[in-house]
Amino acid sequence: MNTRVYLDNSATTPVTPEVLEAMNRYSEQEYGNASSLHSLGRNARKAVEESRDEIAASLGVTPKEIVLTSGATEANNLAIKGLAFAHPEKRHVITSKTEHHAVLHTCQWLGERGSEITYLDVDRFGRVSPDQLADAIRDDTLLVSIMAGNNEIGTLQPIEQIGTICRERGVFFHTDAVQAYGKVPLPMDTIDLLSVSAHKLHGPKGVGFLVVRKGVSLTPLLHGGGHEGGRRSTTENTPGIVGLAAAARLAFREMQSTTTRMRAYRQQLIASVTNIPGTRLNGHETESLPHIVNVSFQAIEGESLVMKLDELGFAVSTGSACSSPNLEPSHVLVAIAVPLSMAHGSLRISTGRQTTQEEIDAFLEVLPRAVEELRAISPFKVGA
Amino acid sequence: MYTDKVIDHFRHPHNMGKLEDYSAVGKVGNIVCGDVMWMYIKVGNNEQGREVIADISWETFGCTAAIATSSMVSDLAKGKTLDEAIAITNTDVAEKLDGLPPIKMHCSALAADALNEAIYDYLTQAGRDVPPVLQQRHERLAKEMDSLEKRYQAFLGQEKDS
Numbered sequence: 001m002n003t004r005v006y007l008d009n010s011a012t013t014p015v016t017p018e019v020l021e022a023m024n025r026y027s028e029q030e031y032g033n034a035s036s037l038h039s040l041g042r043n044a045r046k047a048v049e050e051s052r053d054e055i056a057a058s059l060g061v062t063p064k065e066i067v068l069t070s071g072a073t074e075a076n077n078l079a080i081k082g083l084a085f086a087h088p089e090k091r092h093v094i095t096s097k098t099e100h101h102a103v104l105h106t107c108q109w110l111g112e113r114g115s116e117i118t119y120l121d122v123d124r125f126g127r128v129s130p131d132q133l134a135d136a137i138r139d140d141t142l143l144v145s146i147m148a149g150n151n152e153i154g155t156l157q158p159i160e161q162i163g164t165i166c167r168e169r170g171v172f173f174h175t176d177a178v179q180a181y182g183k184v185p186l187p188m189d190t191i192d193l194l195s196v197s198a199h200k201l202h203g204p205k206g207v208g209f210l211v212v213r214k215g216v217s218l219t220p221l222l223h224g225g226g227h228e229g230g231r232r233s234t235t236e237n238t239p240g241i242v243g244l245a246a247a248a249r250l251a252f253r254e255m256q257s258t259t260t261r262m263r264a265y266r267q268q269l270i271a272s273v274t275n276i277p278g279t280r281l282n283g284h285e286t287e288s289l290p291h292i293v294n295v296s297f298q299a300i301e302g303e304s305l306v307m308k309l310d311e312l313g314f315a316v317s318t319g320s321a322c323s324s325p326n327l328e329p330s331h332v333l334v335a336i337a338v339p340l341s342m343a344h345g346s347l348r349i350s351t352g353r354q355t356t357q358e359e360i361d362a363f364l365e366v367l368p369r370a371v372e373e374l375r376a377i378s379p380f381k382v383g384a
Numbered sequence: 385m386y387t388d389k390v391i392d393h394f395r396h397p398h399n400m401g402k403l404e405d406y407s408a409v410g411k412v413g414n415i416v417c418g419d420v421m422w423m424y425i426k427v428g429n430n431e432q433g434r435e436v437i438a439d440i441s442w443e444t445f446g447c448t449a450a451i452a453t454s455s456m457v458s459d460l461a462k463g464k465t466l467d468e469a470i471a472i473t474n475t476d477v478a479e480k481l482d483g484l485p486p487i488k489m490h491c492s493a494l495a496a497d498a499l500n501e502a503i504y505d506y507l508t509q510a511g512r513d514v515p516p517v518l519q520q521r522h523e524r525l526a527k528e529m530d531s532l533e534k535r536y537q538a539f540l541g542q543e544k545d546s
Contacts, residue, residue, distance in 0.1 A: 301418055303447035304394070311395060321418045322447035329418070344418045344445075377400045377451065379422040379443035380415075 004313040005359045009200075009352035010151050010179060010292055011317055015243070016202040016353075022246040023204060023239040034236040035225070044238045051245030055209060058248050059188050067210045067231045068241055072178045073102040074221070075195035075210035076145075078232065079174045080106045082218030083143050083193070084115060090142035094171075096120040096128050096157075097335040103145050103176055104331075120146075125284040126155035126336045134165050143172045148180035148194075152319055152332040152348060153283035154292030156184065163190025172216065178208075179289055182251035183259055192216050198240070202353060203247030207240030251353075258353050262290035265351050265360050269293045272364045276371060278382035282338055282346060293349045294319070296333075296342040297371055299380040305347055308370040314363055319346045341380075386448060387482040393452035398459050403441045408509060410501025412525065413494055414532055419446035421454055423498035427466070427506055437461045437469050442498070449488035453477050453495035461499055470503055470518055472496055497525055 006014070026047055032040025034048045049063070056063040069075045080093070080103065095107050097119045111117040118136045120128050128146055137144075144166050149156045159175050166173035167190055174193035177186055181196045188194075193216065197208040212218060212231065224233030251258075270293060273279055278298030297305065302318030309316055319330030321344060333343040349363070375382060386394075406424035413420040421444045428438030440462050444454040457477050461469045474492040478484045484492055504522045507514050514522075 299445060301446050301450070304451055307391075307394060307448045320447070322450075341415050344415075377397065377443055378445045379411075379420055380445055 005363060006315045007349045007351060007355070007359070007363060008315045008317050009355070010348065010350035012199045012205065013202045013352045014354060015199075015204055016247065016250055018250065019203055019243045019246045023243040026239040026242045030238070032238075034238055035227075044236070047242050048236045048238055051241045054245045055248055058182075058252050059186060059194070059211060061188055061211055062214070064229065065211055065213055067212055067228045068236065068244075069208050069210055069232060070206055070237075071199070071208040072100075072176065072195045072197035075197075075208050076100070076102040076174075076176055077106050078210050078218060078221050079193040079195060079212075080143065080145060081110065081221060082231075083172060083174075083216075084110050085219035086217050087142050090140050092116045092118070092138050092141040094118045094120065094133065094136050094141060094144045096122060096146055098122050098126050098150055098152075098155075098332045099145065099147055100151055100176055100178070103147070107145070122155075122335050124336050125287065126150055126153050126332065127284070127287070128157055128162065130158055130161040130165060133162055134169070137165070137169050137171055141169075141171050143174060145174040145176070147176040147178075148186060149177075149184065149289040149292075150283070150332060151179050151292070152330055153294040153336065154179075154288040155283045156180070156287050156289060160187040160190055163187060166190070166192075179292070182248065182255060183262075183289055183291060188213075198244040198247050201247050201251045204240050204243040207237055207244045209244070254353065259290045262351050262355075265355065265357075266290055266293050268360060269349055269364070270295075273367065276368055280338075280342060282333060282336065291351045295347055295349070296338060297345040297347065297375075298342060298382050299378045300345045300371060300374040302344060302346050304374055305345065305370060308374060309366070312366045312370060314366065317348045317350075319348065320344050385485045386452075387484075389480075389482045390449060390452040390484065393455040393481065394448045397451055397455040399441045399455065399462070400443070401441050402443055403439055406439075406441075408502050408506035410498045410503070410505055412498045412501055413446070414529065415445070417532060419450045419491060419494055420444065421446070421450065421494050421498040423454070423458070423495075423502045425461075425499075425502045425506065430463075430465070434465050436463055436465050438463075446491065446494075447488070449484055449491040450494065452481060453484075453492045454498070456480050457495035457499050466503055466506075467515075469499060470515065472499060497521070501525065 030043045032044040034044040052063045052066050056066050107117045163173045172192045176195045178197045182201045192213045194211040199205040222233045227233045273295045280296050282294040302320030303322040306318050319333050321329040329343040403424040407427045410423040424441045426439040430436045440458045442454040474496040478492040500521050
């Protein structure tokens with residue numbers, strides 16, 4: 001059966017028709033290279049810069065502080081490696097155990113080349129302790145990179161406190177805000193670098209940006225024609241950039257009503273799912289992004305639950321080992337000490353702007369049946 | 385990534401559940417690594433008076449492939465003589481499902497192992513001679529289980545703490 005209800009919006013989101021329309025115009029009609037002198041080029045340049053203005057305004061920063069990238073993975077790489085290359089004298093980087101792989105693996109890569117990386121523990125909800133962070137800062141600490149909201153369990157980090165500590169101690173602060181941008185307010189006064197991706201908010205794949213606050217110098221990863229103020233060379237992806245700006249515009253315009261709806265769905269999902277015997281919520285009940293719910297089911301395995309729900313017409317995801325390419329359970333679930341028997345049965349449900357009350361109700365109607373069917377063939381009995 | 389046959393067996397698994405009057409059971413896998421299979425067999429005699437797998441069923445905790453291979457191995461073993469059942473390999477199981485993704489091949493190994501272990505359990509319970517090939521596989525499995533537990537000691541420790 002084909003998927004009818006999409007509840008995997010932290011993986012990616014459907015592109016809004018208005019966004020696609022804006023993008024098509026800059027693919028078919030206004031296709032000029034933004035560096036060209038002729039009117040097609042000037043029109044493209046205008047579109048890129050107006051998009052940049054709009055993106056900057058969404059966060060209350062200046063347009064010069066926006067570096068357009070191919071997405072958040074590149075933005076994270078540029079922030080971390082770019083800063084490390086620019087400041088070789090400072091060898092220490094602090095991050096957490098529950099970061100996205102785009103941050104974790106970038107830090108590990110630096111660690112293999114002479115940097116020293118501290119991976120902060122998190123509490124059972126997934127939160128970093130600001131006190132532990134303050135204790136971990138050393139004289140040679142260059143950067144602290146802590147995500148705003150977790151992509152698997154939704155937990156919000158105390159980034160304002162973390163940013164304030166970093167300011168006081170003269171350490172750069174980077175935050176991966178892929179899931180948080182357009183969903184929760186971001187305290188830009190205490191942030192030096194911030195990564196965003198368009199496809200998580202109903203924009204196109206392959207475009208994003210890094211906010212680089214004034215006075216922060218980075219070594220570029222891409223050398224060439226000197227685009228983006230010399231910080232990232234390559235011909236501007238005009239359709240993608242226009243799409244990103246349109247997606248951000250819609251997200252911020254409807255932020256209040258969208259997140260109010262998402263919060264209600266989240267509460268309903270948590271209440272209803274934890275009503276099923278042998279379940280647990282992974283993450284925090286309230287200190288969370290509005291659109292992500294992560295739960296675990298005893299005695300069943302997440303990958304087969306995802307497949308069963310897909311068959312019933314619902315798209316969701318899991319952090320189970322069986323679904324990962326290396327057969328290891330999710331590092332986030334391990335870090336928050338979800339018992340392994342439960343970590344295998346995790347399910348991530350994430351809503352989007354298009355999600356309706358009817359879809360949530362329909363999902364909650366079939367979920368207990370899917371769980372029951374899989375538990376019936378499991379050797380483990382719930383409550384035993 | 386999964387073939388239609390795998391999906392079909394996952395959606396409509398054969399011989400699932402626990403036999404009421406089983407003769408022996410094979411238990412393989414580990415909750416820690418995420419796949420557990422229990423294979424129940426009932427041994428009877430065919431018309432020629434030879435011992436056969438008269439009935440078979442299973443209970444599985446695991447992914448789509450683990451469930452599909454449990455179903456397939458039970459189909460393959462049903463009605464077979466013990467010698468024929470011992471000869472069923474993980475490759476047979478995977479081939480009958482039109483293949484498995486490379487990373488899921490261990491699931492087909494688990495299904496063939498569970499069947500082996502059930503027959504091993506039957507023969508040892510009855511105080512009968514165990515064919516060398518079956519004995520070797522049983523010893524290999526015990527060794528693997530041991531190394532698995534060592535590998536996941538950190539996780540298991542965490543389990544006890546929580």
